[in-house]
Amino acid sequence: MAQGVGEDGDEVWEVGLFDAHCHPTDIMASIKDIASMKARVLTVMSTRAQDQILVENTASQYPAESDTDFSIARGPLVVPAFGWHPWMSHQLIDDRRYNDQVDSAQHYQSVLSPVPEDMELIRALPPPIPLGHYLNETRARLDKFPLALVGEVGLDRAFRLPEAAETESSCQGARQETNGCGMHHTAGAREGRPLSPYRVSMEHQKTILLAQLELAAEMKRPVSLHSVQTHGVVFELLQSMWKGHEKPSKSAMRKQQQQHDFHEFNSARPLPYPPRICMHSYSGPPDAVKQFINPKVPTEVYFSFSIAINFSNPSSERVTNVIRLVPDDRILIESDLHCAGETMDRLLYDIVVKICEIRGWPMKDGAEQLKKNWLRFVLG
Numbered sequence: 025m026a027q028g029v030g031e032d033g034d035e036v037w038e039v040g041l042f043d044a045h046c047h048p049t050d051i052m053a054s055i056k057d058i059a060s061m062k063a064r065v066l067t068v069m070s071t072r073a074q075d076q077i078l079v080e081n082t083a084s085q086y087p088a089e090s091d092t093d094f095s096i097a098r099g100p101l102v103v104p105a106f107g108w109h110p111w112m113s114h115q116l117i118d119d120r121r122y123n124d125q126v127d128s129a130q131h132y133q134s135v136l137s138p139v140p141e142d143m144e145l146i147r148a149l150p151p152p153i154p155l156g157h158y159l160n161e162t163r164a165r166l167d168k169f170p171l172a173l174v175g176e177v178g179l180d181r182a183f184r185l186p187e188a189a190e191t192e193s194s195c196q197g198a199r200q201e202t203n204g205c206g207m208h209h210t211a212g213a214r215e216g217r218p219l220s221p222y223r224v225s226m227e228h229q230k231t232i233l234l235a236q237l238e239l240a241a242e243m244k245r246p247v248s249l250h251s252v253q254t255h256g257v258v259f260e261l262l263q264s265m266w267k268g269h270e271k272p273s274k275s276a277m278r279k280q281q282q283q284h285d286f287h288e289f290n291s292a293r294p295l296p297y298p299p300r301i302c303m304h305s306y307s308g309p310p311d312a313v314k315q316f317i318n319p320k321v322p323t324e325v326y327f328s329f330s331i332a333i334n335f336s337n338p339s340s341e342r343v344t345n346v347i348r349l350v351p352d353d354r355i356l357i358e359s360d361l362h363c364a365g366e367t368m369d370r371l372l373y374d375i376v377v378k379i380c381e382i383r384g385w386p387m388k389d390g391a392e393q394l395k396k397n398w399l400r401f402v403l404g
Contacts, residue, residue, distance in 0.1 A: 032387040033373065039391040040064035040094075041372045042398035043359050044328045045176070045248050045304045047071070049078040050362035053207040057365035058086055061100045063372055065398070066364070068102050069176040069248060071109035073153060074212035079104045080165055088171055091403050103402060105175035105248055106165045108158065111183050112212070113232040114224045117152035128152060135228040136185070138221065145220060148188035155232065159239055166243045171402060174240040175248030176304065179229050182252050186217035205363040226254075230261060237265060237298055246300040246401055248328075255308035259315050262323065265297040270320040295322075300401050302326040305333035305360050309342065310349050317351060326401050328356035331371045335378060347382045355379060356401060357394055 042065045048054055049068060058066065065088065070079040083104035088094065093101055108116060117131050131152050133139050140146055166172050209215060240247045251258045303316070306327040316325040327350045334343045347355070357379065359371040380390035 035388040036373065036376060036391045037062050039388060040395050041357065041369075041376065041391065042094075042395055043067055043368070043372055044302055044326075044356040044398055044401070045069060045330070045358035045360055046364075046368065047360070047362040048364035048368070049075045049082055050210050050213065051205045051207050051364075052078060052210060054205060054364040055082055055085070058082075058100050058102070061364065061366075062369045063100050064395075065094060065101050065103060066368075067105060067173065067248070067358075067398075067402070069105045070107060071176050072112040072212045073115065073150070074210055076106060076161070076165070078210065079106065080168070083169055083172070091171070091399075094399060103171050103173065104165075104169050105173035106162045107173075107175040107177040107236055107248070108232060109176050110178050110180040110224065110229045110233070110250060113229050114185070115150060115152055116155045116158055116232050118228075118231050118235075119154035119156050135225050136222045137225050140222055142220070145185070145188050145222070155235055159235060162236075162239060163243065166239075166245060173246050173248055173402065174236055174243075174298070175302075176250050177233055177236045177247060178250030178252075179226065179233055179254035179258055180250060180252040181223075181226065181254050183223065184219040185222045185224075186214045187220045189215065189217055207363070209362075226257065230257070234261060234265075237262070238296070240298040241265070241296055244295075244299055246302065246404075247298045248302050248304050250304060251306075251308065255303075255312040258303075259312065262297065262301070266295075266322050269295065269297065269322050271322050273319075297323055299404060300324040300326065302328050302356055302401060304328050304358060305330045306346060307334065307343070308346075310346055313346055313349050317354065324354070324401070326354045326356050326397065328358045329375055329379065330358045330360040331374050331378070332360045335375075344382055347379060352383075352393055353397055353400070355383075355394065356397055 041063045043063055044067050046066050047069055068079050068082055070076045083102045086100060086102040088101040088103050114132060114135050117126065128151050129146050132146050132149055237247065301323055303325065306329065329347060334340065357372060357375045359368045361368045361371060376391060376394065380387050
């Protein structure tokens with residue numbers, strides 16, 4: 025599809041496209057290409073030990089210093105997100121559980137399933153990082169960037185760990201062949217390796233996710249959340265956080281307002297759940313959407329969609345039905361791409377076209393709605 029050719033395309037770029045979820049720091053050589061992109065804002069995710077500082081530096085290079093910057097039609101801005109992806113959740117150790125030092129092998133054997141007997145794989149894994157240390161570093165980064173999100177975090181039932189790399193040179197070759205940009209990939213990802221039979225236990229993934237959601241609640245930050253085959257588990261976890269804070273019915277709210285204490289009471293209460301969550305590249309069923317957008321849910325839940333994930337194969341009927349179901353003001357767009365530049369712009373434009381076709385929106389109106397949604401998601 026043409027990248028915004030014609031009057032509709034010009035109007036869409038003039039409104040501004042806001043990428044709710046992308047990973048350009050996976051290909052650091054592409055970061056310079058952000059300067060020539062047409063997108064207004066990139067919300068750049070971190071996922072693991074190696075990319076936290078890269079996302080921080082990229083956000084400093086293309087800073088969004090205030091919310092008014094987003095309305096100015098100029099070069100792209102970067103809003104950072106700091107988080108630990110479920111694919112790497114085994115690399116964090118819950119130091120709250122242990123009084124004594126736990127060695128790496130013992131930790132990995134306790135959080136991987138089946139219990140690994142392959143000591144070569146365990147030896148290839150990095151020493152686990154204490155969860156408390158990671159949370160303190162992330163809190164400091166969120167303090168440094170007042171507009172930053174928590175992300176990418178989540179749960180994944182399908183992912184399996186890659187096998188140990190044979191040699192560094194073979195790893196680099198795999199990176200060049202698989203990253204799609206012809207450039208070296210930031211360390212710490214799969215890097216073209218075949219998959220092992222090992223998965224991270226769901227209990228450990230939930231522990232890591234909950235700790236990060238609690239940090240987002242503490243810092244009042246929105247969250248970009250990954251969920252694969254776990255939408256029910258994610259909802260139950262969030263539900264446990266907002267229990268007792270469900271929104272009252274309209275009649276109950278009117279009654280409380282008449283008692284003159286509803287607003288004062290609620291504004292003073294510390295909230296134990298994140299204010300806003302984006303289910304990124306949402307792949308779940310329509311029924312799960314209905315759970316998340318139930319009027320009683322106190323968290324604002326958004327759903328972002330990408331060409332790369334949601335429309336990567338011909339059988340996209342389910343995601344089409346989901347896009348029709350999500351309220352107008354809860355839809356976001358994303359590229360979910362690891363390489364900045366023209367391709368990222370094209371994928372953003374193409375998903376706007378797709379969503380506008382499905383929703384029956386005129387292109388400019390659709391772009392305006394999607395912009396408004398991103399601003400609400402990030403700024404509140």
